[in-house]
Amino acid sequence: MERVTKMTQRIKRFAFPLTILLVGMFALVGWGAQEEIEPYHVVLVNADGKAVGEATLTETNSGVLIHVHAQGIQPGKHALHIHEFGLCEGPDFTSAGGHFNPYNKEHGFENPRGPHAGDLPNVYVTAQGSLEVEVLPPLVTLKK
Numbered sequence: 325m326e327r328v329t330k331m332t333q334r335i336k337r338f339a340f341p342l343t344i345l346l347v348g349m350f351a352l353v354g355w356g357a358q359e360e361i362e363p364y365h366v367v368l369v370n371a372d373g374k375a376v377g378e379a380t381l382t383e384t385n386s387g388v389l390i391h392v393h394a395q396g397i398q399p400g401k402h403a404l405h406i407h408e409f410g411l412c413e414g415p416d417f418t419s420a421g422g423h424f425n426p427y428n429k430e431h432g433f434e435n436p437r438g439p440h441a442g443d444l445p446n447v448y449v450t451a452q453g454s455l456e457v458e459v460l461p462p463l464v465t466l467k468k
Contacts, residue, residue, distance in 0.1 A: 401449075
């Protein structure tokens, strides 16, 4: 099975969360020999299957740096998450499963009893519908 099956960006009309389904590439952070891992470049598509941007994922000593550049998205605040599975079948992307939560924590990036490993900070799309953001989730890795 490929390390990456399909990744996408879940964009719904109105005020639904913006979600990047990345978990097919992630595992829990573990100890071991340092290995060089090439960055991943992922095309992001909306619920209609239209390409709206790109995410670049880079392994670091502190987690995976995720750089997202997208356009044509509804302006405003959106949620960003890593999901359980790398299956991203539109239009609703429910095949991605729930949020990546290997430690059985509570939902919410700022939840005192959480967060899920896949909970990331909210992002803000400009009035022009563009997004340029970097996040660094510490509880995930691109390593096998």
